[in-house]
Amino acid sequence: MNAVQSVxxxxxxxxxxxxxxxxxxxxxxxxxxxxxxxxxxxFGERSEKRLLIDPTIQGNLxxxxxxxxxxxxxxxxxxxxxxxxxxxxxxxTVNEQGLRFDGTVPVETIYLGPSPELANVPExxxxxxxxxxxxxxxxxxxxxxxxxxxxxxxxxxxxxxxITAPAAANVLDKSIADVSFLAGMLVDKFVYHLxxxxxxxxxxxxxxxxxxxxxxxxxxxxxxxxxxxxxxxFEHIRASRVLTMDETPIKAGRKKKGKLRQAxxxxxxxxxxxxxFSYSSSRASRQVREVLGDNFKGTLISxxxxxxxxxxxxxxxxxxxxxxxxxxxx
Numbered sequence: 001m002n003a004v005q006s007v008x009x010x011x012x013x014x015x016x017x018x019x020x021x022x023x024x025x026x027x028x029x030x031x032x033x034x035x036x037x038x039x040x041x042x043f044g045e046r047s048e049k050r051l052l053i054d055p056t057i058q059g060n061l062x063x064x065x066x067x068x069x070x071x072x073x074x075x076x077x078x079x080x081x082x083x084x085x086x087x088x089x090x091x092x093t094v095n096e097q098g099l100r101f102d103g104t105v106p107v108e109t110i111y112l113g114p115s116p117e118l119a120n121v122p123e124x125x126x127x128x129x130x131x132x133x134x135x136x137x138x139x140x141x142x143x144x145x146x147x148x149x150x151x152x153x154x155x156x157x158x159x160x161x162x163i164t165a166p167a168a169a170n171v172l173d174k175s176i177a178d179v180s181f182l183a184g185m186l187v188d189k190f191v192y193h194l195x196x197x198x199x200x201x202x203x204x205x206x207x208x209x210x211x212x213x214x215x216x217x218x219x220x221x222x223x224x225x226x227x228x229x230x231x232x233x234f235e236h237i238r239a240s241r242v243l244t245m246d247e248t249p250i251k252a253g254r255k256k257k258g259k260l261r262q263a264x265x266x267x268x269x270x271x272x273x274x275x276x277f278s279y280s281s282s283r284a285s286r287q288v289r290e291v292l293g294d295n296f297k298g299t300l301i302s303x304x305x306x307x308x309x310x311x312x313x314x315x316x317x318x319x320x321x322x323x324x325x326x327x328x329x330x
Contacts, residue, residue, distance in 0.1 A: 100210075105208055115165045115166060132150075139180045152164070182218060238296055243296070245268050245301070245302050249264055264287070285310040
């Protein structure tokens with residue numbers, strides 16, 4: 001009886017085993033999927049590391065750890081909303097030179113008087129028909145400001161002649177830059193060592209659109225204005241009876257990729273507490289002659305560089321005029 005009963009129960013045991021094996025296979029598959037996901041988070045591409053965990057995997061993981069499976073909420077209904085908005089305006093060109101700025105830039109308006117040609121014309125013979133407006137970029141301590149010039153355009157009623165007040169004088173003709181801006185730009189660059197590209201960034205952050213090419217061009221033109229002053233000061237320094245001279249190495253100009261050329265400044269200091277810098281691409285002794293000129297007579301104070309002694313030996317006719325060459329060892 002026991003044997004017959006055992007044979008009858010075998011199909012039921014086999015079915016239970018198959019069900020258990022199937023459940024284990026399903027669990028192994030789930031664990032393998034979880035393991036693959038964790039591997040992708042640790043060792044996968046950067047874009048894969050940003051993947052969010054699958055809610056079904058997360059629920060199975062919690063179930064495997066004995067936690068409570070939280071049902072995934074149904075996605076909220078989406079509502080499509082359409083609207084129109086005005087296209088943002090780009091900063092407008094305010095004059096023919098292309099000076100552009102936004103509303104955050106302060107503007108100072110300067111009203112210019114009528115043209116001198118109208119000084120002797122009675123007011124009842126004049127009729128204001130329009131105004132001409134031009135802009136210049138100016139600088140104030142720590143900020144930028146736009147100077148707005150308003151010029152009256154007058155029509156003479158007796159002659160129908162159109163007369164416009166002359167534009168305000170400027171150091172650079174037909175330029176968008178005021179003299180205050182040019183002076184501030186050169187002081188920032190050569191006194192405070194602020195390169196033009198950094199000044200360009202500061203100008204842009206102030207709300208003013210100005211190309212770096214324009215900034216470089218303005219710096220070049222402003223330097224040309226100072227050339228006569230530099231020349232006159234240099235000649236006045238070389239007229240001193242006692243001069244101090246030295247050479248200072250600098251890096252200027254690209255020699256090859258990743259390397260700059262070696263150049264030198266030759267500062268010369270005079271009796272009137274004036275100093276001028278002469279630029280040269282070499283440290284040759286001929287630079288001493290070029291800096292001192294042909295008419296120097298007096299005492300030269302320098303360091304022990306042989307170029308100064310070489311200058312004295314090469315010009316014996318001037319030796320009596322060079323009272324002494326003093327070597328100052330720092």
